[in-house]
Amino acid sequence: MNTNPLSPTDLIREIDLQQDDDLAIPRYEGSALTLENEAAPEVATGETRSNPGAHCIALMGASGGVGVTSLCVQLAYDLAIQSQSKIQRTARVKEPRVCVIDLDFEGGSCAHHLDLIPNLSMSDLMQSADRIDRAFTSSLVSTHSSGIDLLAAPNTLGGNDMANPLAVVALLDNICQIYDHVIIDVPRYWRPWNMAAIGGSDKFAIVTDLTIPSLQLARTRMGAIEEKIGHQLRAEIILNKYERRSFRNALRQKDAETALQRSVNATICIDVDTLREAINCGEPTGAVRPESRYVKDVRRLQKILIKQPESKNQAAA
Ligand SMILES: Nc1ncnc2c1ncn2[C@@H]1O[C@H](COP(=O)(O)OP(=O)(O)OP(=O)(O)O)[C@@H](O)[C@H]1O
Ligand SMILES: [Mg+2]
Numbered sequence: 001m002n003t004n005p006l007s008p009t010d011l012i013r014e015i016d017l018q019q020d021d022d023l024a025i026p027r028y029e030g031s032a033l034t035l036e037n038e039a040a041p042e043v044a045t046g047e048t049r050s051n052p053g054a055h056c057i058a059l060m061g062a063s064g065g066v067g068v069t070s071l072c073v074q075l076a077y078d079l080a081i082q083s084q085s086k087i088q089r090t091a092r093v094k095e096p097r098v099c100v101i102d103l104d105f106e107g108g109s110c111a112h113h114l115d116l117i118p119n120l121s122m123s124d125l126m127q128s129a130d131r132i133d134r135a136f137t138s139s140l141v142s143t144h145s146s147g148i149d150l151l152a153a154p155n156t157l158g159g160n161d162m163a164n165p166l167a168v169v170a171l172l173d174n175i176c177q178i179y180d181h182v183i184i185d186v187p188r189y190w191r192p193w194n195m196a197a198i199g200g201s202d203k204f205a206i207v208t209d210l211t212i213p214s215l216q217l218a219r220t221r222m223g224a225i226e227e228k229i230g231h232q233l234r235a236e237i238i239l240n241k242y243e244r245r246s247f248r249n250a251l252r253q254k255d256a257e258t259a260l261q262r263s264v265n266a267t268i269c270i271d272v273d274t275l276r277e278a279i280n281c282g283e284p285t286g287a288v289r290p291e292s293r294y295v296k297d298v299r300r301l302q303k304i305l306i307k308q309p310e311s312k313n314q315a316a317a
Helices: 008-014 031-037 068-090 110-114 122-126 134-138 165-178 192-199 212-229 253-260 272-281 293-305 312-316
Strands: 055-061 098-102 149-151 181-186 203-208 236-242 266-269
Touching: 055 068, 055 192, 068 098, 068 110, 068 181, 068 272, 068 293, 098 110, 098 165, 110 149, 110 272, 122 165, 134 165, 165 181, 165 192, 181 192, 192 212, 203 212, 212 253, 236 253, 236 293, 266 293, 272 293
Parallel strands: 055 181, 055 203, 098 149, 098 181, 203 236, 236 266
Antiparallel strands: none
């Protein structure tokens, strides 16, 4: 459960657009006025959500193309498939629901990965936050045949600068109240809503590959974000496109850990054929090659990111 004492609105206010040289934060022209004058909604944390089982994971890339969107989509697919099989076994009436949120309104690709038409529009993102409620938010998702819902907008030139951060936070808040599992694809270029999305999530992970530039960016980014949010947040590290075989001049996991000064929490194998097939079919990798190593690695990652509730015996011990 998220124990961050700062509300996401506080976290947005904490962002000093001038000082964050490391993260190249773009200026949102309307933010100062809007954040000061409007009663801002908050992203519910694990403790305050009306849906107590809701679990929210935010993933961000250290650099471009490291595989964040592919991971978000496969994590969501795996959760959806697992919940469906549980429902069949236990004949539960309520279906646990999984939503992927693409927070990049200019260069997001979750909709392409799932071959869905995004339902959120730029005007939805530019409106006042107090017009956004649960019913309205529910009407903005697109649904994949596997049962995953997607909240995404069509890519618009300048879309990230035009969106009202408070409207984005209101959408996040509502999604967290509606769904059981929320997976957020957080853009690596800093946006006013990134801090809210990360701070309101139960788990936050930075995805990197095994290259020096990516590892260095991961370390800088991890340090800056943890400093902003506070020590309650500890970023998990996911090493994607990981080669198990050793090549000359290739880095190994221990090199990554030295560069990051932190342990790697999960590795995901490189699997070019599977990923290429999935992306070109517009399907999650699990739907295309369920027995692939990539799918198995993502299932292991899912278990790391979604800590199972302690059994009564464990809690008592
Ligand atoms: N484990 C992997 N093995 C092989 N190829 C991969 C793997 N993960 C992702 N890819 C490939 O890397 C490319 C980038 O993937 P993806 O779009 O998921 O990355 P991203 O981090 O979301 O990129 P962006 O920075 O553009 O948002 C895609 O062609 C994808 O198929
Ligand atoms: Mg992406």
